[in-house]
Amino acid sequence: MPIYDPTKMPANSFDTHTHLNDDAFWNELDAYVARAHEFRVMEMNIVGYDAKGNERALEIAHKYDGVNAIIGFQPEDAKFFDDQAAAELREQLNDVAVVGLGEMGLDYHWDTSSREDQLKAFEQQLEWAKELNKPVTIHSRDAMDDVYSILKNAHVGDFGGVMHSFTGNAEEAEKFLDLGMYISFSGIVTFKNSKDVQAAAQVVPLDRMLVETDAPYLAPTPLRGKQNEPAFVKYVVDGLAAQLGIDDKELATQTRANAHKLWSLD
Numbered sequence: 001m002p003i004y005d006p007t008k009m010p011a012n013s014f015d016t017h018t019h020l021n022d023d024a025f026w027n028e029l030d031a032y033v034a035r036a037h038e039f040r041v042m043e044m045n046i047v048g049y050d051a052k053g054n055e056r057a058l059e060i061a062h063k064y065d066g067v068n069a070i071i072g073f074q075p076e077d078a079k080f081f082d083d084q085a086a087a088e089l090r091e092q093l094n095d096v097a098v099v100g101l102g103e104m105g106l107d108y109h110w111d112t113s114s115r116e117d118q119l120k121a122f123e124q125q126l127e128w129a130k131e132l133n134k135p136v137t138i139h140s141r142d143a144m145d146d147v148y149s150i151l152k153n154a155h156v157g158d159f160g161g162v163m164h165s166f167t168g169n170a171e172e173a174e175k176f177l178d179l180g181m182y183i184s185f186s187g188i189v190t191f192k193n194s195k196d197v198q199a200a201a202q203v204v205p206l207d208r209m210l211v212e213t214d215a216p217y218l219a220p221t222p223l224r225g226k227q228n229e230p231a232f233v234k235y236v237v238d239g240l241a242a243q244l245g246i247d248d249k250e251l252a253t254q255t256r257a258n259a260h261k262l263w264s265l266d
């Protein structure tokens with residue numbers, strides 16, 4: 001695998017969405033965090049998706065500096081979001097390591113949980129986000145219109161949010177920007193055939209843009225198909241900066257500052 005030359009990009013970057021809580025990383029956390037640091041990825045958000053993922057996200061955030069937890073129930077696992085799971089999550093949200101809620105949303109592609117269960121989990125978590133005044137990390141797959149209406153009705157701009165691993169087009173990006181949200185780009189924006197997502201990146205103002213790996217999934221070009229990891233957010237920055245015609249250092253610095261602002265990290 002090509003190894004990134006850290007001397008080429010002397011700016012720190014922030015992987016705003018990664019799953020070191022996944023089994024792929026769990027037994028080698030130190031190594032993956034060390035490699036992220038080698039690539040000057042000094043900060044990251046570990047994002048939960050179910051009970052076990054949330055517990056692990058908290059554990060990792062407590063263990064490493066510069067690592068925060070975002071916890072919640074993703075739509076695929078909404079069927080497990082029963083009263084007991086909800087009570088447990090609500091309790092965990094009081095943890096100081098938690099900077100936001102998610103991932104949450106709607107997924108009509110996998111449909112592993114009923115749409116009714118997805119909606120119920122999504123709306124409950126939005127209510128808590130409002131109550132706690134913490135931003136939400138949104139997962140939307142084949143459900144852009146419904147996700148948009150729900151976020152609009154919830155006044156997401158009041159507590160903030162990000163469309164994670166954005167897969168929409170430019171017009172859709174503008175709609176979510178109008179709600180006051182941030183747009184986060186993953187390795188998908190570096191894929192040759194992702195024309196819509198690349199067009200979306202062109203309309204997102206630099207101060208509303210974030211970068212992420214969504215590791216272990218979605219390894220960016222030139223590592224597409226490999227197992228992704230937080231260090232590789234550098235390649236997302238590289239690819240996106242080239243498309244935008246700006247300096248990679250500037251994009252790393254700006255997206256890091258945006259993350260600090262959204263999740264109140266300063």
Ligand SMILES: [Zn+2]
Pocket residue numbers: 017019047103214
């Ligand atoms: Zn994710």
